Amino acid sequence: MTITPLMPVYPRSLVRPVRGEGVYLYGEQGEKYLDFASGIAVNLLGHGHPHLTKAIQEQAATLIHVSNLYGSPQGEALAQRLVDATFADTVFFTNSGAEALECSIKTARRYHHHHGRPEKNVLITFSNAFHGRTIGTISATNQEKLRDGFAPLLPGFTVVEFDNLEQAKAALTEHTAGFLLEPIQGEGGIRPGSKEFIQGLRRLCDENDLMLVFDEVQCGYGRTGKLFAYEHYDIEPDIMGVAKGIGGGFPMGACLATEKAAAGMVVGTHGSTYGGNPLAMAAGQAVLDVVNQTEFLDHVTRMGERLRGALEQMLPNHDHLFESVRGVGLMLGIRMKTDSRAFVGYLREQGILTVAAGDNVLRVLPPLVIEDEHVAEFVERLSDAARRYEMPQVAA
């Protein structure tokens, strides 16, 4: 037997965290890491945040799980708060991002089915997108590394170039159900869609009675300095998948929709054993208590500006490695001139955690609770590491 007990689908690094405190993680031997990855945009409140920890502990001792066969005072309360805070009128809770997207895709298809147009079942999606690892969500992307070996994939998706409104418009047919996109792409390399593009898609949806479906699993929940990224574009989607930050590390997600968009989602059409369980709802409440505050979101914007400004000053000192910074708020990416994956690996050895992304980008996704001192520490240590970094040897 050579297979490892943990199915070997991840290239796991030597970082083996066993404890977290604020913006820092600690390994088995007490090694200390500055965590500017946040479990890939998940730990919004850092590690061991007292409000979140207490909420989970108290709810765990009260009631962890029942079933969606029963009334859910906990789910109703959190759904109401999300409805009050967003474009949405209704919420379905899931356990992950991919499930939030599955619900979003089903809601969009079901909308047209409900109105007697079952042939309108194709979502137009975009290059370099990431929507999760289920068969449905890998079918929605054109990324070969996600799809290879998993055929047959599902029909019902047409992929066009991201941020290209003309291509999106040209792809419309009588089968189009709507558009599905991350307004700011995460895994694809921290690429914000332009205002013209996003507003143009909204207009096409309005003109053709189509569903605008946003995947805000990574860019949502305060990450960009707004509760949701759509607020930067002065438009609203019809359906939105949310996860990652929503539980601050507790596994949960949500599909939000307007009343109009959810017209087809009637009793019996969808479900989840765990989705919306009382423990998840307590975590969700605690995170929202902190994140959905003007002062907190302003803090994210301010820290994002500081971090971006400091990076922009530092990058030219290492212009053999770094090209530019992009992104919004604390969802930042540094485009590299060398392999970003190798450099992210090197930073880990130096005790700094970041995440690689497509397009040779190093993602900087700190907890939203960072302070000036963490920005300064990160930029200083990144600069030191860049100075010491030997370019990987190219085979002769």
Ligand SMILES: *Cc1c(COP(=O)(O)O)cnc(C)c1O
């Ligand atoms: C992480 C991510 C997902 C998938 O979330 P899981 O919880 O891993 O299923 C979907 N969409 C985007 C944009 C993501 O970043």
